[in-house]
Amino acid sequence: MAEKGVKLFGLWASPFSLRVEWALKLKEVDYEFMDEDLQNKSQELLHYNPITKKIPVLVHNGKPLAESTVIVEYVDEAWPNGYRIMPQDPFERAQARFWARFAEDKCVPAVFNVSINSGEELKKAIKEAQEVLKTLEKALEGKKFFGGETIGYLDIVAGWMPCWLRMIEEIAEITVVDAETLPLMNAWFDNFLEVEVVKRSLPPKDKLYAFNRARREQFLSGQ
Amino acid sequence: MASDDVKLIGAWASPYVMRPRIALNLKGVEYEFLEEKFGSKSELLLKSNPVYKKIPVLLHGGKPICESLIIVQYIDEAWSGHSILPSDPYHRAVARFWGHYIDDKWFPALTGISRAPTDEAKKEAIEQVFAGLKFLEEVLEKSGAGKPFFGGDTIGYIDIALGSHLGWLRATEKLSGLTYLDESKTPLLVCWAEKFSAHEAVKCAMPETDKLVEFAQMLKAKFSAYIDALSPSITLFSSLNYICSL
Numbered sequence: 001m002a003e004k005g006v007k008l009f010g011l012w013a014s015p016f017s018l019r020v021e022w023a024l025k026l027k028e029v030d031y032e033f034m035d036e037d038l039q040n041k042s043q044e045l046l047h048y049n050p051i052t053k054k055i056p057v058l059v060h061n062g063k064p065l066a067e068s069t070v071i072v073e074y075v076d077e078a079w080p081n082g083y084r085i086m087p088q089d090p091f092e093r094a095q096a097r098f099w100a101r102f103a104e105d106k107c108v109p110a111v112f113n114v115s116i117n118s119g120e121e122l123k124k125a126i127k128e129a130q131e132v133l134k135t136l137e138k139a140l141e142g143k144k145f146f147g148g149e150t151i152g153y154l155d156i157v158a159g160w161m162p163c164w165l166r167m168i169e170e171i172a173e174i175t176v177v178d179a180e181t182l183p184l185m186n187a188w189f190d191n192f193l194e195v196e197v198v199k200r201s202l203p204p205k206d207k208l209y210a211f212n213r214a215r216r217e218q219f220l221s222g223q
Numbered sequence: 224m225a226s227d228d229v230k231l232i233g234a235w236a237s238p239y240v241m242r243p244r245i246a247l248n249l250k251g252v253e254y255e256f257l258e259e260k261f262g263s264k265s266e267l268l269l270k271s272n273p274v275y276k277k278i279p280v281l282l283h284g285g286k287p288i289c290e291s292l293i294i295v296q297y298i299d300e301a302w303s304g305h306s307i308l309p310s311d312p313y314h315r316a317v318a319r320f321w322g323h324y325i326d327d328k329w330f331p332a333l334t335g336i337s338r339a340p341t342d343e344a345k346k347e348a349i350e351q352v353f354a355g356l357k358f359l360e361e362v363l364e365k366s367g368a369g370k371p372f373f374g375g376d377t378i379g380y381i382d383i384a385l386g387s388h389l390g391w392l393r394a395t396e397k398l399s400g401l402t403y404l405d406e407s408k409t410p411l412l413v414c415w416a417e418k419f420s421a422h423e424a425v426k427c428a429m430p431e432t433d434k435l436v437e438f439a440q441m442l443k444a445k446f447s448a449y450i451d452a453l454s455p456s457i458t459l460f461s462s463l464n465y466i467c468s469l
Contacts, residue, residue, distance in 0.1 A: 051324065051358055063313055070319045077312035090300035094288045101290055102274060135274060 003062030006031035009045045010056040011038060012203050013211050015160030016068040017056035022156050023075040025197045026083040069100055072156055086153050099139045099146070100157040106132040111161065114176060115168045115212070116219035122174065129176050133185050140184040144191055151195055162189035163202055164212075171213050229254040230282040232268050234261070236438055239291040240279040241387040241428045246298040248424035249305045249378060292322045295383055308380050314366075318373075318380040321362065325384045329355035333388075333395075352403065359385060360409040371418045378422055386419040394435035 008024070008031050010017025024031050036045055036055050048064035049057045057064055058071045060078065065071050076085035087093050110132045113125040139146055139154065146154035166189065169176055179186045192198060202208075231247070231254050233240030247254050259265060259278055271280045271287035281288045281297065288297045299307040308315045332351035339345035362381070363373055373381035392403055406413045420429055 052328070060313070065313070065316050065320065067320050067323050070316050070323060073319065074312055074316035077315065090297055091283075091286055091288070093300065094293050094297040097293045097296065098288075098290055101293065 003059070005061070007034055007059040008032070008056060009034045009036055009042075009048065009059070011036050013208060014055060015164055018201065018203070019068050019156050019159060020056045020058060020071050020075070021201055022159065022197055023072045023085060025201060026085065026151075027075055027079040028082060029075070029079055069104065069157055072153060076153070084152075085156065087147070095139070096146070096153045099136065099154050102132075103136060103154070103158045107136060107158065107161065111165055111168065114165075114172070114174070115216055118172075118220055122172065126174060126176050130181055133177060133182055137182055137184045140188055145188065151192065151198075155192060159192055159198065162192045165189075167209060167212055168216075171209065171216055227253075228282075228284050230257055231255070232257045232259060232265070232271065232280040232282070233278045234259045236390075236430055236435060237278060238387040238391055241390070241425075241430075242291040242383050243279050243281055243294040243298060244428035245378070245383050245387070245424050246295045246307055248428065249307060250298060250302040251304060252298070252302055291387075292326065292380075292384060295380065299380075305377065307374075307378075307383070309374075317366075321359070321373075321381045322384045324355070324358075325381075325388075329359075330388065333392075349401070353408065356403065356409050356412060360412050363411045363415060371415065373415075378419065378424060382415075382419055386416070386425065389416055389420060390430045390432060390435055393432040394439060397432060397436050398439065 006024070006029055008017065008020055010020065010033060012035050021031075021033070034042070034044070036042060038055070041053065045055065045057060046053055048059055049066045052066055054066065056068050056071060057066050058074070059065075060074075065074055073086060087096055107129075110125070110129040114122065114129050117125045136158070143149075145151045146158065151159070165176060168174075175181070177185050177189060229247070229252055231240070231243055233244070233256065235258065244256075257265070257267065259268060264276055268278065268280060269276055271282060272278075272289045275289065277289070279289075279291055279294060281294045283297075283301065288294050295307060308318055329352065332348050332355060335348040336345055336352065339348050359381075366373060366375070370376055372378050373385070378386075396402055396404075404413050404416055419425055
């Protein structure tokens with residue numbers, strides 16, 4: 001029996017499956033969202049991704065793909081008519097991929113460290129996060145979005161930060177990104193959260209805050 | 224089409240530098256190889272890759288492209304001729320996935336062996352390396368269908384991503400006495416490794432195993448006090464980490 005359609009295995013609270021949802025929504029692709037319990041992963045997920053066993057996993061007409069940044073590029077290529085996610089020029093594409101790699105390798109752990117620390121460690125983590133964001137800011141110079149006038153690949157890959165970092169700032173009562181410290185990044189945060197597809201797909205605020213508050217507490221209490 | 228001026232900043236021993244060299248060779252693109260001096264970073268490198276300050280860096284018409292697999296994709300897109308990535312979007316995504324896996328999971332497991340603090344941790348790291356090779360053996364079997372390379376009849380993206388590590392893998396086998404590419408475990412990969420290393424586009428870029436062993440021993444001697452403080456066993460991968468941080 002040939003499997004048809006698009007399924008996305010993810011987690012409602014995961015920034016990584018959300019970025020795939022943004023890509024699918026920009027392309028106006030219908031998909032079924034399979035919300036996973038990461039403590040009790042479904043047989044289907046393990047069947048489709050036996051290698052890393054992680055979400056997100058996209059299954060398109062029965063064919064599975066893992067690794068969110070890879071999936072976003074795939075969505076752009078598999079539905080070539082419609083919203084353009086990757087730049088066309090090879091050099092611009094290389095730049096977008098380079099900064100996406102930087103955002104994953106440096107910004108993800110830096111923001112994670114902010115979210116799990118307090119006191120002196122937190123101060124140190126904030127400084128380090130600001131440094132990597134200052135570097136990433138270079139890719140925004142002269143532009144509203146990383147993709148130019150509209151959001152593109154790098155916006156989608158880095159786009160979890162406007163939501164998650166602002167939330168962590170509120171929960172931990174700190175400031176990491178503001179108009180003084182990181183003006184371009186701060187403006188991009190605001191602009192990104194105003195994008196229609198982003199606005200209507202963010203997880204419910206209260207639920208997400210409660211989830212992340214609990215997670216921070218767990219880490220702080222040393223669990 | 225962009226300028227013909229193509230330069231590659233690199234070093235002979237780096238597996239990451241091998242990748243764009245193979246890609247350029249496959250496309251038949253002439254380039255100038257700018258070899259970094261051991262122990263220092265040139266002004267050009269620092270200017271071209273201010274974020275990471277690492278090799279390889281491709282300079283095409285003066286414009287820098289960094290990160291080895293990103294460079295390989297750029298080369299595939301900027302020049303026509305031999306296709307490095309598959310033409311079908313799904314297979315292209317699968318190739319990219321394995322590129323990520325090799326760099327983000329398999330290779331760190333390999334370098335993790337020598338850094339493992341206990342015998343138990345070391346055993347686990349070794350198992351991870353073999354498990355990764357088993358996955359790749361299955362990929363070769365499925366996508367190959369009797370073909371010599373991951374890319375089919377010709378070298379493709381996964382071949383380049385994995386094959387670039389063969390030099391150091393063989394050097395490690397010599398130094399540690401442990402066989403990673405084992406005919407009884409991954410026969411297709413063993414056969415593939417030979418064909419890959421003998422390929423026209425690869426031969427000139429693949430460092431000789433003995434030279435790598437010599438290089439690793441030289442580094443160990445140079446940094447032995449530092450290395451011994453970290454771990455009593457030969458840290459070949461400290462050498463490799465050093466190369467990769469160039």
